[in-house]
Amino acid sequence: MAYVCMHCGKEVKALEKNSTRCQYCGYRALEKKRSAIERKVSTD
Numbered sequence: 001m002a003y004v005c006m007h008c009g010k011e012v013k014a015l016e017k018n019s020t021r022c023q024y025c026g027y028r029a030l031e032k033k034r035s036a037i038e039r040k041v042s043t044d
């Protein structure tokens with residue numbers, strides 16, 4: 001399952017459940033990646 005770092009926003013693959021850390025910045029707060037995280041801006 002893929003996660004998204006809440007600090008740098010990069011996609012992080014959780015290799016171990018015990019140590020879900022961002023592999024880029026080391027931030028420990030990860031959010032589960034959803035199919036649609038970004039809000040689509042309605043174009044006028």
Ligand SMILES: [Zn+2]
Pocket residue numbers: 005006007008009010022023024025026027
């Ligand atoms: Zn990060």
